[in-house]
Amino acid sequence: MRYVQFMKHPLFSRFARISVIAGLALGGVGLLLFTLGISPVDIGVTLARGSILSLQKFGHVLTIWIPLLLCSCGLLFTFRAGLWNIGIEGQVVFGAIAATLLLREENLGLPAAATLILAHILSFIGGGLWAAFAGFLKNRGGVNEIFGGLGLNFVAQGLILWLILGPWKRAGVASMSGTEMFARELWLSTPPGWRLAPAALVIACIAFAATAVLLGATRFGLQIRATGINPTAARLFGIHPGRTGLLAMAIGGGLAGLAGGLQVSCVYHRLLPSISSGYGYLALLVVMLAHYRLRPVPAICLFFACLAAGSIQLPIVLKLDSSLAGVIQGACVVSALLVHGLQKRQRGEL
């Protein structure tokens, strides 16, 4: 009897669920590797060596963790509001474009620090506006945010290509390798020997804390939740679902845009066609794996970032394609969906 009670404890059931999900995903991928004649242990060791077992490599992990966390925070806003913000990739791109708009100007007459701060504010606004546009299309044009956002992603991708190959091309040659590097003083400062700017780390942590407070402890957070759970009922409490959703989109997009701005200012120091590196889409997987909850997000981001960073070693050490990281990430999410669905069925909700 006691044993059964122990099993019903929420902490245990959560732990059990996590281990079932991880077991399913890692077991599945491991089995696949095994049948291919690749030792899963080798893969694990290589991934760990490439991510957490050296300080320098861990710096690289953190450079992935920062944009991933920012995008995931943005997605938490939209998911809480019941919106599937698949357009996040475009919002990252737009934030990067907005930041570049300012950073590539040479005679601005502003001190470098002010330019940088302005550029990041601009990237927040840029991403927010792009997301708000998707929200506007939903509210006024009846375009579902999934299809609208998806469309806007590709539009943003077209725009960035046009900018890089057209108006913002490098002197003389237009190439896919991006725009001219920014002036050195406009790089977000990175201490010698580091691979990431401490300021970016601080921004990401502040963004996460702000998300937690805004969603968990304010009236606004409650309004968003109410909108997401039942828009009709929310209206009875004087909440305007359309407007609240739009605001959630704008904030979410803003955070994604900020991630794009940071990619420009502290990672690449120029605008690239692939500036988002797919972190927006990856963040969607993160939040889905977290089952749309806030607390597991930083840890899952770290796990995904480790996989992404560690997989770079795979072609070098084991002559395997680095896309194995994506396979593991995807398998985790699919098995999480499977387990949640099975639990739902067990509870008799189907």
Next chain:
Amino acid sequence: MDPATFLAALVAMAAPLVLAALGETLTEKAGVVNLSLDGTILLGAMTGFVVASVTQSLLLGFLAAGLTGCLVAALVAVIGVWLGQSQVAVGFALTFLCRDLAYFLGNPYARQQGPQLATLPVPLLADLPFFGTVFFTHSFIVYLSFLATPCCIYFLYHTRHGLTLRAAGENPEGCWARGIDPNTVRFLATLAGGAMAGLAGAAFSLAVKPGWGHPQGCEGIGWIALALVIFGSWHPLRVAAGAYFFGLLQLLGIAFQDSFPGIPGQIFQVAPFPLMIFTLILIHLSRNTKNRYFAGFVRLFGSPPPRGLGRPYRRP
């Protein structure tokens, strides 16, 4: 380039897109959004190429690709239809899982010579002036894409099973009341759509863009197919027309690259998406307008989505 060759290139290039978009139309008509299309096509392309190279049999390659598409679609259907999870979520996760799986598993076969579908000119018809070149000098997968559109229309609108499929998408409760389990219908429709997407992938790697690599060259086609289903507002004829229109845009992009060096060719790749958004807005506006002529005009080109699209059905 003379017009006949140009049109022949167009229909050959659009063939996989037509297959994938029609498959997704079937799936969405039954009320399921299979967002995993892009990954399914890539995985199908990889499977088709690898199986065909190993067995030296093109038929087995196409079969394997179709089966792969079926398997992915089955996952979408089990989790999204029977286990009541968000179809968008599972489709999205599978898109990335399949894409990366394709790159990972296909890596040893990348940039290798492989078998390639030969053209099969139709006897007699191929000698027709103009039309012979345009329609009857292709490989079998292109002929399949020609047949797919009328077959889809016939199946959906002129057979009992087609009616059942549409009922599962429009009104699953009514479907259940008539003694048909909408979830079974949805499951089967998703499988069929997935198989067609898988075939589309093999059409890429074995015919249109032969070979496998990272990137293969068919990346993003799945998203375009999804956009086309909406652009064609869930009618096979309009969807197929959209696919050919997109093929035209792509060919024009290549043709105009030299005359307008300022416009990168990738811009043409983006064109379906603003068009898709525009179509959705028009359909929405036509439903709320009092102007009968405007509403009638839009109804000619667009219709609302299946009413049960994306909504899981719960048995009473």
